[in-house]
Amino acid sequence: MTLTIANLSAGYGRTTVLQDVTVTDIPPGAFVGLIGPNAAGKSTLFKTIAGLITPSQGTLTIAGEDVTHLGRKDRAKRVAYMPQAYGCNALLSVFESVLLALKQTTGWRVNDDNLDRVSDTLHALGLSHLANRGVADLSGGQAQMVAVAQTIVRAPDVILLDEPTSALDLHHQLSILTSIRNEMDRKKPLVMAALHDLNLAAKFCDRLVLLREGAILADGKPEHILALPQIEETYRVLTDLERTQRNVLYVDARLA
Amino acid sequence: MTLEVDPAAIRHDYVARVSRRYGVIAAVFGLLCLSFLLDITTGPGGYSLSTIAEVLVDPMSHGARLKVIVWDYRLPVAVTAVLVGALLAVAGAQMQTILNNPLAEPFTLGVSAAASFGASLAIVLGFSVIPAVGPLLVTVNVFALCTCGFILLATRLKGVRSETMILFGIAIFFTFSALLALMQYMASEDQIARIVFWMMGSLSRASWEKIGLGTILLCFAIPFSLYRTWPMTALRMGEATAQSMGVDVGRLRVEMLICISLLAATAVSFVGTVGFVGLVGPHIARMLVGEDQRYFVPLSAMVGALVLSLTSLTSKTITPGIIYPIGIITSLIGVPIFISIILSSRRERLQ
DSSP: OOOEEEEEEEEEEEEEEEEEEEEEEEEEOOEEEEEEOSSSSSSHHHHHHHTSSOOEEEEEEEEETTTTTOOOOHHHHHHHEEOOOOOOOOOOOHHHHHHHOOOOOOOOOHHHHHHHHHHHHHHHHHHHTTTSBBGGGHHHHHHHHHHHHHTTOOOOEEEEEEEETTTTOOHHHHHHHHHHHHHHHHHOOOEEOOOSOOOOOHHHOSEEEEEEEEEEEEOOOOOHHHTTTHHHHTTHHHHHHHHHHHHHHHHHHHHH | OOOOOOOOHHHHHHHHHHHHHHHHHHHHHHHHHHHHHHHOOOOOTTHHHHHHHHHHHHHTOOOOOHHHHIIIIIIHHHHHHHHHHHHHHHHHHHHHHHHHHHTTTTTTSSSHHHHHHHHHHHHOOOOSSSSGGGGHHHHHHHHHHHHHHHHHHHHHOSSSSHHHHHHHHHHHHHHHHHHHHHHHHOOOOHHHHHHHHHHHHOGGGGGGGHHHHHHHHHHHHHHHHHHTTHHHHHHTOOHHHHHHTTOHHHHHHHHHHHHHHHHHHHHHHHHOOOOOOOHHHHHHHHHHHHHOOOHHHHHHHHHHHHHHHHHHHHHHHSTTOOOHHHHHHHHHEEEEEEEEHHHOOOOGGGG
């Protein structure tokens, strides 16, 4: 199920965020990292692929089929999107919350296959022990894992993860991305993930797409992309900040 | 992630929990039946249970007097209590879900204020929207539904966000409260008494026609709610998450809002503004079975029906010979129960 994004422009109201974005031929089983600073348009690109924003121009094709104007429910069968927002106060167990994600695109009645899929997904992501826990009682990291489970359980062609590791410590960042990779080996979906940690992106992704100010700056293998001078330029604000923090640490150490 | 559990075990846990839920629903239904029977048998006259049962089976078995008491008075009141409780609790459950707010109830968007104004208009000016059908019922209904129209219009202009809906609801509430105060200012003493009595809520306005109408509405609302069960449950995970799962949140809210308005407007036009049932019914149901709407909505209806049925029973038994307005009883008796439930409920209630 190859995904192709061609000349896509989209935004909110009169504000255009994405300008003429083209990413061709993402093959099934590929893990694409979407990198770029905050407000680069990563979430907007995901929302447009997921069908939550109607593009002003351009097309989206999955396996050669134009899905640009596919309805919301039909789109949800093929594209599963995990938004950044998580955490809620609903009185639902983890098992139920994953089940409800699956039931949005399958029939009304809960059958044996549904229950198997939910328990298998929880098991595959190492969440079995949380199955009976209430979703409101989860830690930030656990909630994020459950959100990933809600996305994977639907077994879509395309999985979009908006910062799947933002609330996690390093150990869990690695474990969540490893779980996703294992899932991909089993079911061959295409995964696009917005990542801020370039080391993780380099370790797990087959391909990186660098987005800045709504336009694609670079697209290619991680080792090529991360060696580009644009990377340093794009993330300079970040490195400046790091330098400042290092100085602060140094001063703190001297004061102590 | 060291505590691994067998997938078959977690599946089994879920199935066991589902059967426990059916157990809870059956238990509440049993209590409801019991309360309904007590409601019919209680009242001035002191007729025995067997006498009442015989009249229920064969209306003329104990003469015309008892037929009138049971069939024209006690039964309509008892059925109306159950019906209105269910209507309000289902509306409350839906309102709490679409606004993602546990404090919401069917009257949050100003339906009760509009209905009270409609009633005062009918009482003071003899105003009637459709004169042939009688002033009060239709006028109240029309005004209650007007609020729904306002809110829908507002969502067209400003988008279907829960904050927008609540703010418009508050605006509607204050507008109609002010208009109601104006009507009371213009009314005579006798008319003021009638308006106040109407607002306190009373089951004595029961009739078989109203019961028929309410039943039809409930027979539409609960299946509709069940049909929309998965998107509604998803909405509890948050608006962004529900949208990402393919739920058209805006459309779902509008659909539910129309359903809620119909339910709330009908309930209000039957018995007056009986608050609280629409808030407490869903709360108790949620604590018992969680928020999977397949169980939550039907149980809300049953708990709401049980609360109002018990209220009807209590309103007759506090002082023999006097029937207190149910609006007063629901709050006075319900609030302590409600608070004790909140205080005693623990986090592990899902287990």
